Amino acid sequence: MKTHLKTNSSPHKPNPNQTNISTTRFAVAVFLTLSSAIALPSCGSPPPNATGGAASPSSRENEIAASAPPPPPAAQRAAAGSKTADVTKKAAETPVTRPQLIKKAELSVVVKSIDATTKSVTNIVEKQQGDILGFQNQKPPDSSVRQTASVEIRVPQERLETTLEALAKLGTVENRSLTAQDVTEQLVDSEARLRNLRKSEEMVLKIMERSGSVGDVLKASQELSNIRESIERIDAQLKSLRNQVAYSTISLTLEAAVSAQQTPEPSLGLRVQETWGKATHSVGELTLGLFGLGIWLLAYSPYFLLIAAAVYGFNRFKKQQSVTKIQEPKPPAAN
Known part of the structure; x- marks a missing residue:
C-alpha cells in the first residue's frame, strides 16, 4: 500500500527580518557619510562665541589673509627689484657738485739770473698750457740793490699746483701763498635769474604776437x-666768473741775489x-x-718902437707943461 504524503508547500517569500537588517545598514552608512561631511567643515572654522561677539584672533588673521591681494608673480617682483636697483645705482652715480673756487697764488723766488730764469718761466707756462x-x-x-722782475701768469685750475711746484724749483722760495674765493652761490643765483629772464622773454614775445593796441x-x-x-x-657776469674759476692766476716775483763785485x-x-x-x-x-x-725880438721890434715913441712923447709933453708954468708973470701984490 502506497502512502502518498501530500505536502502543501507555499511559494518562497523573502524574510522580513533580513530586509529590515539591510535597510538599517544602508541608513546607518548614509548617516555616517552625512555626519562626516558636516563635521569636517565645522572643524575647519571655530564656532562663534555664544554671546555673538567678535571672532577670535585666529579668525581675524584668516579674514585678513583672505582679503589681502594676491602676491605678484615672480616676473613682476623681479622687474620691481631691477627698477629699484637701477634707481639706487643712478643715485650713487650722480656726481656731487664741486664748489666753484677762484684761486689766486703768490710766489716769490730768489734766483741767480733774472734773464735765464725768465726763459725757464716761459717754458714752464707753455708746458702747462697757460699764458x-x-x-x-x-x-x-745801484748794484747793492737786488734786481727784481714780476710776472703775471694764468694757468688752468687743475694745473695750478703742478705749475707752482715747477716754479718753486727755479730757486729759493721766500714767500708762497694761495687764496680761494667760493662763488658757487653766486653762480647758482645768476643761472636761476638767467633762466627766469629767458622765460619772461618768451612770454613777452608771445604777448607781442597777439593782436592788440599800439600802446600795448x-x-x-x-x-x-x-x-x-x-x-x-x-x-657776461656768468662768463667772467666761469673764466675765473677755470683759470687761476699766479703773481710771480723773481729776485736776483746781491752781487759781491x-x-x-x-x-x-x-x-x-x-x-x-x-x-x-x-x-x-x-x-x-x-x-x-x-x-x-726882431719879430716884435715894431711894437717896441711904438711903445718907445709913446713914452718919449709923453715925457716931452710933461716937460713943456712945466716950462710954461715957470714963465707965466706973477700979478703985482696990493699995497
Whole structure:
C-alpha cells in the first residue's frame, strides 16, 4: 500500500527580518557619510562665541589673509627689484657738485739770473698750457740793490699746483701763498635769474604776437628790451666768473741775489771826455737859445718902437707943461 504524503508547500517569500537588517545598514552608512561631511567643515572654522561677539584672533588673521591681494608673480617682483636697483645705482652715480673756487697764488723766488730764469718761466707756462699776462723787469741803478722782475701768469685750475711746484724749483722760495674765493652761490643765483629772464622773454614775445593796441605793443617792446639787457648783463657776469674759476692766476716775483763785485769806476780820461761833451752840448744849447731870442725880438721890434715913441712923447709933453708954468708973470701984490 502506497502512502502518498501530500505536502502543501507555499511559494518562497523573502524574510522580513533580513530586509529590515539591510535597510538599517544602508541608513546607518548614509548617516555616517552625512555626519562626516558636516563635521569636517565645522572643524575647519571655530564656532562663534555664544554671546555673538567678535571672532577670535585666529579668525581675524584668516579674514585678513583672505582679503589681502594676491602676491605678484615672480616676473613682476623681479622687474620691481631691477627698477629699484637701477634707481639706487643712478643715485650713487650722480656726481656731487664741486664748489666753484677762484684761486689766486703768490710766489716769490730768489734766483741767480733774472734773464735765464725768465726763459725757464716761459717754458714752464707753455708746458702747462697757460699764458703770461704781464712782465716787468726792474733794473736797479745801484748794484747793492737786488734786481727784481714780476710776472703775471694764468694757468688752468687743475694745473695750478703742478705749475707752482715747477716754479718753486727755479730757486729759493721766500714767500708762497694761495687764496680761494667760493662763488658757487653766486653762480647758482645768476643761472636761476638767467633762466627766469629767458622765460619772461618768451612770454613777452608771445604777448607781442597777439593782436592788440599800439600802446600795448610798445609797452611789451620796451619790457622786452629791458629783459634782454638784463640777460646780456647776467650772461657776461656768468662768463667772467666761469673764466675765473677755470683759470687761476699766479703773481710771480723773481729776485736776483746781491752781487759781491762792485761795478768799476770810470777812469779820469773818460770822466774828462764826458764832462767836455756835456759842456759843449750846453754851449750849443745856449747859443741856439740866444739866436732864437734874437729872432723873437726882431719879430716884435715894431711894437717896441711904438711903445718907445709913446713914452718919449709923453715925457716931452710933461716937460713943456712945466716950462710954461715957470714963465707965466706973477700979478703985482696990493699995497
